[in-house]
Amino acid sequence: MKIQGKVALITGASRGIGRAIALELAQQGVKRVILLARDRQKLTQVAQEIEALGVKATILAVDLTQGVEVNIAVAQLWRNYGPIHLLVNCAGVAYQNSFLRSKLPQVQEEISVNLLGMYTLTSLIARRMVSQREGTIINVSSLMGKVAAPTMATYSATKFAILGFTQALRRELAEYNIQVRALLPTLTDTDMVRDLKLFRWVTPMTPQQVAQTLITGLEKDSPEILVGWQSYLAIWCQRFAPWLLEWVLNIATPSASSRQQPGDILSTITQKLSLATKFQRLGDLFWSNQMVSLVSARKS
Numbered sequence: 400m401k402i403q404g405k406v407a408l409i410t411g412a413s414r415g416i417g418r419a420i421a422l423e424l425a426q427q428g429v430k431r432v433i434l435l436a437r438d439r440q441k442l443t444q445v446a447q448e449i450e451a452l453g454v455k456a457t458i459l460a461v462d463l464t465q466g467v468e469v470n471i472a473v474a475q476l477w478r479n480y481g482p483i484h485l486l487v488n489c490a491g492v493a494y495q496n497s498f499l500r501s502k503l504p505q506v507q508e509e510i511s512v513n514l515l516g517m518y519t520l521t522s523l524i525a526r527r528m529v530s531q532r533e534g535t536i537i538n539v540s541s542l543m544g545k546v547a548a549p550t551m552a553t554y555s556a557t558k559f560a561i562l563g564f565t566q567a568l569r570r571e572l573a574e575y576n577i578q579v580r581a582l583l584p585t586l587t588d589t590d591m592v593r594d595l596k597l598f599r600w601v602t603p604m605t606p607q608q609v610a611q612t613l614i615t616g617l618e619k620d621s622p623e624i625l626v627g628w629q630s631y632l633a634i635w636c637q638r639f640a641p642w643l644l645e646w647v648l649n650i651a652t653p654s655a656s657s658r659q660q661p662g663d664i665l666s667t668i669t670q671k672l673s674l675a676t677k678f679q680r681l682g683d684l685f686w687s688n689q690m691v692s693l694v695s696a697r698k699s
């Protein structure tokens with residue numbers, strides 16, 4: 400997809416990955432960026448940054464879980480600024496907890512925002528894209544949509560579901576010249592992961608790196624856009640050496656046990672971090688740029 404001169408709507412654009420995607424799209428020459436999230440003040444700041452780049456920006460301060468509000472906002476939006484050519488469904492929430500301690504309200508929020516919110520907006524925009532016979536929809540899943548992580552069962556479940564949703568829509572909407580694809584970031588340094596300290600040993604990407612990968616991915620045809628060598632490695636392991644992935648997950652994720660004592664937790668963390676660091680150094684050494692391009696070339 401050529402993005403120059405297009406109108407793009409990005410959800411979750413007030414901060415993190417969504418904000419970075421909005422800024423990157425502006426730098427790459429889209430005509431207008433529509434920023435959706437709940438926090439009006441933060442959206443206004445992002446809009447100012449985008450306008451400083453000479454690109455028009457519109458803010459839409461709505462809660463994606465409020466279907467009626469979203470419906471009205473999209474109708475007004477289309478009337479005033481349509482047609483929209485690119486929709487990036489990036490808004491999301493994540494909670495980390497052992498399954499046995501999980502709390503229903505948090506699970507409901509993950510499902511409401513990550514799945515139902517995405518569904519509501521996508522259905523409103525896709526119908527309009529169908530009538531213009533043009534459009535691209537990017538659904539932001541996660542590496543956890545391929546490799547489920549202990550302590551994030553319901554978040555992983557929503558991200559797996561996003562991949563299924565994307566796959567089905569991709570086939571259904573192709574006849575209307577609408578491309579539907581998924582972006583799978585790995586650990587990225589944003590508000591979402593600030594409290595997930597035990598995953599920190601995986602080198603976090605920056606939101607800008609994720610946004611740049613999306614821009615490159617938009618020019619290609621791949622249905623799933625992976626971000627970073629760690630994603631390629633994890634998916635390669637899942638396919639060809641699942642035992643290795645199992646082992647890495649065991650050492651890399653926090654214990655799901657609710658009976659650990661503070662002293663046990665500290666020693667477990669120390670052990671995990673030292674093993675994980677060793678593994679990561681090995682990975683960095685092994686996965687030189689050459690190796691990554693080899694894998695990319697194989698995939699394409």
Ligand SMILES: NC(=O)c1ccc[n+]([C@@H]2O[C@H](COP(=O)([O-])OP(=O)(O)OC[C@H]3O[C@@H](n4cnc5c(N)ncnc54)[C@H](OP(=O)(O)O)[C@@H]3O)[C@@H](O)[C@H]2O)c1
Nearest residue numbers: 411413415416436437438462463490491541586587589591
């Ligand atoms: N960070 C990672 O490591 C990582 C890795 C893989 C995938 N992802 C995915 O990438 C996407 C962005 O994550 P992030 O790391 O950038 O998270 P973040 O910094 O926490 O940002 C989340 C965004 O979603 C918006 N949002 C949350 N609830 C909303 C609601 N009910 N209605 C409208 N907007 C809502 C937030 O805006 P307001 O609070 O202003 O509403 C914010 O803009 C998510 O889908 C996430 O699952 C993240």
